[in-house]
Amino acid sequence: MTAVHPPLRRAVQVRAREWGWRHAGRKAFAARQVDLGIAPGERVLLLGASGAGKSTLLHALAGVLGTSDEGEQEGDLLLDGVPPAAARGRAGLVLQDPETQVVLARVGDEVAFAAENLAVPREEIWRRVGRALDDVGLDLPLDHPTTALSGGQKQRLALAAVLAMEPGLLLLDEPTANLDPAGVLEVRDAVVRVLERTGATLVVVEHRVAVWADVVDRVIVLDAGGGILADGPPGTVLVQEQTRSRLAEAGVWVPGRQPAVGGTLPTDAGGEGLLSARSLSVARSRRGRAVVEDLSLTVSAGQALSITGPNGAGKSTAALTIGGLLRPRAGTLEASALLAGAAGPDPFRWRSAHLVQRIGTVFQEPEHQFLTATVGEELAFGPRQVGAPDSPRIAELAERLRLTHLLGANPFTLSGGEKRRLSVATMLATAPRLLILDEPTFGQDALTWAELVTLLRELVREGVAVLSVTHDTDFIRALGGATLHIADGAGRLVSR
Amino acid sequence: MSTDYLTPVLTGRTLLRANPVSKLFAAVVITLALMASIDWVSAAVALTCELALMPLLGISVIGLARRIWPLLVAALIGAYGTALLAEKTGGVLLDVGPFLFTEGSVAAGIAVGLRGLPLALPGIFILLTTDPTDLADALAQKLRLPSRFVLGALASLRLVGLLVEQWDSLGLARHARGVGSDGSALARTRNLLGQSFGLIVQAIRRATRLATAMEARGFGAGTRTWARESTYSLLDAGIAVVGLLVAVGAVTAAVLAGTWNFILG
Amino acid sequence: MASSTTLAGTSPRTNQWRVVDIVVASVIAVAVGVLFFAWSAGYSGISLLTAGFPPLAGLYSGGWLIAGVLGGLIIRKPGAAIYCEMLAAAVSALIGTQWGVGVLLSGAIQGVGAELVFLLFLYRKWNLPVALLAGLGAGLALGISENILYKALWTIEFKLLYVVFAAVSGIVIAGLLSWLAMRGLARTGVLSSFAAGRTADV
Ligand SMILES: Nc1ncnc2c1ncn2[C@@H]1O[C@H](COP(=O)(O)OP(=O)(O)OP(=O)(O)O)[C@@H](O)[C@H]1O
Ligand SMILES: Nc1ncnc2c1ncn2[C@@H]1O[C@H](COP(=O)(O)OP(=O)(O)OP(=O)(O)O)[C@@H](O)[C@H]1O
Ligand SMILES: [Mg+2]
Ligand SMILES: [Mg+2]
Numbered sequence: 001m002t003a004v005h006p007p008l009r010r011a012v013q014v015r016a017r018e019w020g021w022r023h024a025g026r027k028a029f030a031a032r033q034v035d036l037g038i039a040p041g042e043r044v045l046l047l048g049a050s051g052a053g054k055s056t057l058l059h060a061l062a063g064v065l066g067t068s069d070e071g072e073q074e075g076d077l078l079l080d081g082v083p084p085a086a087a088r089g090r091a092g093l094v095l096q097d098p099e100t101q102v103v104l105a106r107v108g109d110e111v112a113f114a115a116e117n118l119a120v121p122r123e124e125i126w127r128r129v130g131r132a133l134d135d136v137g138l139d140l141p142l143d144h145p146t147t148a149l150s151g152g153q154k155q156r157l158a159l160a161a162v163l164a165m166e167p168g169l170l171l172l173d174e175p176t177a178n179l180d181p182a183g184v185l186e187v188r189d190a191v192v193r194v195l196e197r198t199g200a201t202l203v204v205v206e207h208r209v210a211v212w213a214d215v216v217d218r219v220i221v222l223d224a225g226g227g228i229l230a231d232g233p234p235g236t237v238l239v240q241e242q243t244r245s246r247l248a249e250a251g252v253w254v255p256g257r258q259p260a261v262g263g264t265l266p267t268d269a270g271g272e273g274l275l276s277a278r279s280l281s282v283a284r285s286r287r288g289r290a291v292v293e294d295l296s297l298t299v300s301a302g303q304a305l306s307i308t309g310p311n312g313a314g315k316s317t318a319a320l321t322i323g324g325l326l327r328p329r330a331g332t333l334e335a336s337a338l339l340a341g342a343a344g345p346d347p348f349r350w351r352s353a354h355l356v357q358r359i360g361t362v363f364q365e366p367e368h369q370f371l372t373a374t375v376g377e378e379l380a381f382g383p384r385q386v387g388a389p390d391s392p393r394i395a396e397l398a399e400r401l402r403l404t405h406l407l408g409a410n411p412f413t414l415s416g417g418e419k420r421r422l423s424v425a426t427m428l429a430t431a432p433r434l435l436i437l438d439e440p441t442f443g444q445d446a447l448t449w450a451e452l453v454t455l456l457r458e459l460v461r462e463g464v465a466v467l468s469v470t471h472d473t474d475f476i477r478a479l480g481g482a483t484l485h486i487a488d489g490a491g492r493l494v495s496r
Numbered sequence: 497m498s499t500d501y502l503t504p505v506l507t508g509r510t511l512l513r514a515n516p517v518s519k520l521f522a523a524v525v526i527t528l529a530l531m532a533s534i535d536w537v538s539a540a541v542a543l544t545c546e547l548a549l550m551p552l553l554g555i556s557v558i559g560l561a562r563r564i565w566p567l568l569v570a571a572l573i574g575a576y577g578t579a580l581l582a583e584k585t586g587g588v589l590l591d592v593g594p595f596l597f598t599e600g601s602v603a604a605g606i607a608v609g610l611r612g613l614p615l616a617l618p619g620i621f622i623l624l625t626t627d628p629t630d631l632a633d634a635l636a637q638k639l640r641l642p643s644r645f646v647l648g649a650l651a652s653l654r655l656v657g658l659l660v661e662q663w664d665s666l667g668l669a670r671h672a673r674g675v676g677s678d679g680s681a682l683a684r685t686r687n688l689l690g691q692s693f694g695l696i697v698q699a700i701r702r703a704t705r706l707a708t709a710m711e712a713r714g715f716g717a718g719t720r721t722w723a724r725e726s727t728y729s730l731l732d733a734g735i736a737v738v739g740l741l742v743a744v745g746a747v748t749a750a751v752l753a754g755t756w757n758f759i760l761g
Numbered sequence: 762m763a764s765s766t767t768l769a770g771t772s773p774r775t776n777q778w779r780v781v782d783i784v785v786a787s788v789i790a791v792a793v794g795v796l797f798f799a800w801s802a803g804y805s806g807i808s809l810l811t812a813g814f815p816p817l818a819g820l821y822s823g824g825w826l827i828a829g830v831l832g833g834l835i836i837r838k839p840g841a842a843i844y845c846e847m848l849a850a851a852v853s854a855l856i857g858t859q860w861g862v863g864v865l866l867s868g869a870i871q872g873v874g875a876e877l878v879f880l881l882f883l884y885r886k887w888n889l890p891v892a893l894l895a896g897l898g899a900g901l902a903l904g905i906s907e908n909i910l911y912k913a914l915w916t917i918e919f920k921l922l923y924v925v926f927a928a929v930s931g932i933v934i935a936g937l938l939s940w941l942a943m944r945g946l947a948r949t950g951v952l953s954s955f956a957a958g959r960t961a962d963v
Contacts, residue, residue: 092712118717125721320668352674353674371694607914617861652788653791707780
């Protein structure tokens with residue numbers, strides 16, 4: 001039986017007047033002329049193109065944008081009439097990446113942390129911890145180590161850790177990015193459950209509208225050029241033809257409308273073989289357990305192949321192994337003469353400089369691969385490495401993936417979607433024959449998504465093999481080709 | 497690189513239950529007593545006591561030896577250095593070129609070497625029996641160290657441990673971008689340095705983001721409470737008393753034996 | 762392309778420690794503490810090399826002073842050098858070194874050595890000479906305190922030599938290397954929330 005809890009703390013009201021923020025180190029404002037009022041208890045879905053300033057606005061609402069050392073503010077932003085920094089604890093923010101926000105070593109301590117910071121009495125803290133873990137459906141002992149969690153569990157933990165604050169305003173920044181479809185619904189349902197119990201105000205940022213459209217009362221769309229593009233109930237904003245086309249133009253994913261993708265769907269024919277795996281077992285480390293076993297496949301020139309499967313199934317591990325980065329636990333991986341050239345048949349033994357010319361691997365975590373101080377240098381790095389500096393391709397890639405205005409910016413300061421595009425672009429720049437992309441489309445708005453798909457289609461038609469790990473079914477459909485489904489330690493090839 | 501440097505495997509049930517502050521107290525008084533003087537009697541007494549307490553660590557002799565052999569080497573080196581450089585008094589024991597050892601200098605060396613071991617061992621006791629989270633709780637609640645710094649340090653300890661584990665992933669990511677550890681020895685060294693630097697960059701990057709996450713959860717705003725109370729028990733009184741006894745015993749023995757040799761005197 | 766320019770001389774606007782100051786200072790200290798551990802292991806080897814003339818080992822000692830100088834240069838707040846040096850020492854003790862709990866005392870003394878130099882410039886100057894001086898301060902603190910705590914029985918000439926070597930090592934390893942590391946880190950952009958990493962707008 002479930003006890004009925006009264007709303008714990010009053011829901012927060014938000015008011016922004018002509019609000020704007022410019023990050024230190026940037027000339028352009030990240031968000032500007034934001035005018036809005038959100039009533040207590042409202043549930044808002046915040047949309048906007050990649051780089052429009054959604055994360056910046058959420059950080060501001062949580063009061064963590066920093067002081068004048070870190071940027072310049074204009075206008076004002078108030079929670080219940082006071083600046084967010086003075087209302088610390090009223091708003092709880094779950095950041096874009098759950099991996100990087102774990103503070104402590106044990107699950108119980110992690111959830112208790114926020115309540116401790118708000119000086120909640122001890123007995124009450126443990127009551128809140130239990131309730132928060134219940135709310136998100138995380139059934140683990142309190143001393144369970146926070147390192148030993150799957151992607152979905154980490155996402156729930158991050159949510160629980162914020163719920164223990166019992167915030168009047170819940171701020172979620174792409175809370176389901178990188179989760180498998182089942183995980184997405186689980187996390188969303190956990191949020192809905194909490195809102196029903198506490199009545200808190202919600203602002204959630206997510207590119208894929210469909211998941212949240214049914215549970216929010218209101219959709220607010222930030223304009224990348226400043227101001228607000230649309231504001232209203234989902235039934236109006238997402239349905240009226242007039243706003244729909246305006247939103248689509250600005251890059252918002254509008255339900256039921258596929259972004260226009262250029263190029264044609266590649267044929268599944270495939271050309272000459274590039275790489276073949278036979279009975280491959282893959283593992284993260286030499287001594288770790290094998291996560292996928294007995295994998296056999298051939299990758300051919302001009303072929304698109306997708307890898308899907310639940311979180312933690314071993315997709316990334318398999319991709320890294322096929323990319324010649326991890327040593328196969330068992331079985332063989334052999335590159336054909338067409339791919340290997342003079343480098344020998346075993347990609348794992350290739351030198352870095354040879355590898356990057358032949359196989360380009362984009363990691364799931366973009367920041368791991370950044371090597372230089374600016375976006376421009378980052379793009380130029382690969383071509384220089386393979387002896388083709390000043391490639392005209394660099395400028396073209398930057399233009400098409402909307403990075404041109406960021407060429408002088410530091411890669412670490414980019415928005416989530418911009419980072420992803422940059423890391424994909426760095427690999428495209430070296431023009432390898434085989435591209436391996438781990439979650440290439442996460443965090444992309446409809447326009448950048450379409451551009452990315454168009455680019456990849458062109459490459460496939462030119463004879464490049466593209467192997468992508470993804471949860472994005474639209475992407476799989478748009479790129480065509482076969483799908484390898486990895487689950488329960490085995491891979492199953494599904495042709496379309 | 498082994499991954500567990502920053503999350504030690506804890507042993508020793510009894511000491512594990514004790515409050516870290518009492519262990520720290522015992523270690524500090526013993527260390528202070530030993531530091532105050534360089535003489536072989538106080539060192540020998542403290543060393544004997546510490547060795548007698550070793551079973552509390554609940555670690556096999558081999559395991560212990562593996563942990564403390566560097567201490568032995570360091571003690572030997574310290575002894576040798578002093579024997580070579582101390583005042584040359586008493587009869588000559590060895591005289592080869594610049595290497596002159598006398599009875600007086602060798603005695604001084606023995607005292608220094610013998611003192612090195614009991615100075616180092618309390619650290620091993622704490623290391624093997626203290627969970628970092630408990631230590632942080634105790635430092636902030638019992639010693640009233642500023643909680644922002646204690647928790648910042650605790651979070652960083654965990655973060656750097658994680659990053660050390662990610663050393664391999666970072667290597668892979670660089671390899672994939674065409675900078676890897678193949679080629680000549682020089683290239684290898686360069687890459688090793690580059691990757692270490694990359695690791696520090698990642699560490700600072702993650703730290704900045706972690707700070708935001710902590711602030712987003714109300715950290716650093718004002719007074720805070722503690723979900724787990726750090727408490728003292730009889731065991732802690734016992735540990736403090738044992739620490740005091742060892743320290744006082746060492747000093748008394750040295751004074752009685754007439755070997756007490758105050759470092760500032 | 763606009764490349765970032767480090768304004769090596771600026772200070773943060775307030776002397777209050779922000780959360781990000783604390784966490785980044787801690788991470789730097791812990792990372793250097795891990796290095797200390799390796800450095801301490803290496804010390805035994807170095808000691809064998811310098812067996813003919815032990816004071817030469819003083820030249821190696823600068824490695825233990827990096828945390829304070831580097832932390833001070835990056836965070837630029839009062840107490841940063843002491844905090845970083847002590848935390849680094851504590852971490853190396855947590856991992857296990859041959860010096861036991863005593864490293865805490867050494868860490869504090871060495872941190873004070875660097876801190877005093879930053880204080881002398883009122884936490885306003887952060888250029889190369891100041892970094893070298895901070896390294897010198899830490900080196901002197903290390904040399905003198907080691908002489909009292911661990912090398913008390915050496916004769917006075919050797920003690921003096923040891924202090925000189927430690928000072929040189931402090932200037933070069935702790936001062937120069939920390940300054941280069943600070944510059945290198947600033948160039949990568951990870952220090953963008955610090956005065957040390959402030960760049961021109963793009
Ligand atoms: N710390 C920072 N320093 C400098 N510029 C930044 C920083 N964080 C974000 N920006 C810039 O501000 C702009 C808005 O970024 P923000 O992260 O708010 O975008 P977003 O709408 O969340 O995009 P995405 O959907 O890609 O996550 C971007 O151009 C980004 O490059
Ligand atoms: N760096 C790592 N070191 C050790 N084990 C890891 C590492 N990364 C992942 N694992 C483990 O290996 C297994 C497979 O992980 P992998 O990242 O390949 O899964 P995935 O299918 O890509 O999942 P996701 O969809 O969440 O990205 C998981 O059980 C995971 O916990
Ligand atoms: Mg964002
Ligand atoms: Mg993955």
